[in-house]
Amino acid sequence: MNPEDLTHVLGEEPFTINGLLFQYYTRLGLTDEQFLILLHIRRFHQEGHDFPTPEDIESRMTSTKEACTKQLQELSAKRFIEIIDLAASDGKMNERVSIQPLYEKLAMLYFEQSAKQEEKQQKEREGELYKRFEEEFGRPLSPMEMEMISMWLDDDQHDPVLIEAALREAVVSSRMNFRYIDRILFDWKKNGVKTVEQAKIHGEKVRGYKEKQPKKTNASEKTDEQKPAYPGYNWLEGGD
Template sequence: MELLAHALLHDGQTAVANTLLVHYREIGLTNDELLVYLQFKRLTDQGQQFPDAAVVAKSLGESSNTVFQRLHEMLAKKFLTIESVTGADNKIHDRYNFDGLYDKLALAVKQPERAAATQTDQAVATNPRQKVFTDIQREFGRALSPIEMESISKWFDEDQYDPEVIGLALREAVLRQVYNLTYMDRILLNWQKRGLRTAQQVEAERQRSLEQRLNGGSQPKRQTGENALPKIPLFKIGEESNQAKK
């Protein structure tokens, strides 16, 4: 008991709003995501300005990749934002801001029916987003950094890229063995400038370009111009003089 009492005094307590515990499912927060949030809140309440995801993973008995996946999902649902702030060591650090969670909670309490309907729509809409996060992480063979997570979210929220188009850009990057978001961003921007906003448009343009290269590089060049191929005689070189004599 003495050890327990000492631990209770040393570790302190984390206050959790009962409203959150009652309504967290209504706003679309899963049980796993709630546990991740509570662990980050615990570390913050203990004075850690920049909680380490690895510490959270150890407390939950999960891998760091699993914790990052939960953060990806919360970021996509707008429960979480990532801020870059200067710490006491004068270095730039990423900080997880969960204010969005309470913004949605306030809406759920004020307008429960509307919030429930909105969350149902969001659950359908975020599935493709979560798939994009998962696919990129799998193809890159590593967990995404907080900045990368934010960049991907901007593709959806600011650039309004179609999830299937992002998937095609990922395929292009993988085929060229360039595993970074900067390369994917250049691909997406190029397609956007060319007015290719759907997966069907991208695939149609790819097929058109392929056919154009195949057609443009064969018959016309053989018929005329400096690139025309030489005619091949139907007899052997040694037989030409004999043909002339006859």
């Protein structure tokens, strides 16, 4: 094999490690040297060497054997690595330096970070929701109105996007009051509406039912046959 061919092989030879580990290893409390040792252990595993010794790792680093030993001990104490037993094909038990605990810590950290990010985004959406209400009402919200929005979010678990959709319904219907918006949300929740698309379909269904109903000239003339079959409060017809 000539140098050109070898260069090509070296460039194509794979070494796989999860990208999240590069992103989060310092947050896990790993030093650069410890991270590099873990990469070497991973590489030894790919080569079929399950139990690399400090001497093995030293041969691929500028660190001394004593330094590698110390780092391996610290990695073990912090449970980034562990020694496990593996059954060989001949029935004998072999030892392996496992880095599975590292991935377990990485997974926990990732989900924690994701949860924090989701919480941050949720608070931002809620802040935008309060702002949108003030824009539509053309004034600052009263403490009672802010408490009602908070109840929709925390107690009723309505998505901010759905609450904003209910606000739009109130704007279109020229019913700009919180009682009407609350009735819209109550109707949606009762009918299992959880997305804006579902709300649109439900609204079309209610409007279609309304258009099919016979017109009444006098409320006192309403018979049992004329009473709406649509269950619950019809927020499209509701008053203040």
